[in-house]
Amino acid sequence: MVPGAGAGRPLGGNGLDGGATRPGRTALGSELGNRARELVRGLGVLGGAPPVARAAEDDQRQRRRVVSTGAERDVPLRLYIDGFRQKIERNGTLNGGQLGDRVRIDPVVSVALRSDGTVEDVMIVRSSGHAEVDAAVRRIVRLNERYAAFPPNVAALYDVIEVRRIWTFANGLKLLEEVR
Template sequence: GPGRGNGAGGTGNSGAVPRGMLGSDLALRAREMMRGIDIPANPPAALRAAREAARRIAVAADERDVPVRMYVDSFRQKIERTAAQIQMRVAAAPARYDPLVSVAVRSDGSVDEVVILRSSGRPDTDEAIRRIVHLNARYAAFPPNVAARFDVIEIRRIWTFAETLKLLEEVR
């Protein structure tokens, strides 16, 4: 039409599109194309889960990320030190197994969850593990270089009760 295109036979303004015409035309076309399309305000659950998983790390014995390893080691030291300070003694009967425990810590240092992956075989020992983790909570916030990449660090360790509590790396 007149005023559009290559400017031939138009207004003599060397082919320029009148100000405001292009933007409003594109906006109108976009609105027409979007009509009847439902765009959810929140991303689908599967996409949210994938994003959350991408910001979560399960630390294994072979973890190469030095700042993450340092954070996990400070967690281990705090647990072992607290157990020694309160002179934690597990029941007279020893645990049948060394429990495998996963503790998920959020970037602010709060506990996300405590999961006993392999029980000690003694409910009182398993409960003592949960108590120790929560007694120590609030852990240190993640360092900025770790928090920029992760929202949750999952720390899996074997808890051994001898004379003192030791958290050992799980070898898979």
């Protein structure tokens, strides 16, 4: 071994380049690694499918919509959603009848509410397995329609709030937050 051999080589080198440093080579990887990082940086790998061109109004509508699964930190939004939940639980028990006997799987339901308190849509995300129970869920939401309008501080942020909850009929109707 010659003293000083290997001096001046970049960290992580394999000794095959004769001690010469090549452009683009770093202490953390090779040219191939750098190139891969450059390619991935522009792709948005975690974003899923490539973005689709949309109209400006569609983008605006999406920004003014929120899906509530129970993890919100916005207190006025949580208070509004809690009022919705209380109304459904209070009046749903009367309108739901004896659904608890037929339900084996608690349905996951998403209710989209407009800022004026009207229902935009009722979606059964996970069915109970019985068509009559799923129909009763939709009926309960529609019978209680004309929910409170959004408070001004919530309406300033959102046009539509989508409330997604697990509906359980065991001892009366209860809307539970999803655990993620």
